[in-house]
Amino acid sequence: MNFEDFIRRNLVRKATSDTELAKSLITESYKILKVIKELNPSDANATLLMRECYESFRQICEAIAVYKGYKIYSHEAITAFIAEILNEKEIAESFDRYRKIRNSINYYGTPISLAETQKALVEIPKFIDDLKKKYLFDVLRL
Known part of the structure; x- marks a missing residue:
């Protein structure tokens, strides 16, 4: 499904730009990353x-x-947003892969290997930094 399809199905709504919400989401994202970096990855976590x-x-x-x-009201629509609106195909593919992994954890109880998690702990922060530099620079200056 493409991004326009998500809009037609009301899974994405056009809205007014919301800088304060963007800042709040950025803050929460970085809190999570900070805690993650403080933990030693293991099979248990x-x-x-x-x-x-x-x-x-x-x-x-x-x-x-x-x-x-x-x-955006759908994680799948976020993938389309990244690919079509931001034109970040590689990031969109990785986001969708991690979305599927997260769904397999949450909805099917699928265990995740330590190696897969360690890969994510390297890759995802790099994607976040790239996205932040390209698309959130103005928000972070405010």
């Missing part, structure tokens, strides 16, 4: 770290969306 790392990624994407005037 791999699932929790993966889930929270994805949440931090999602919050940054949502911050960009609300700053650009979109309210």
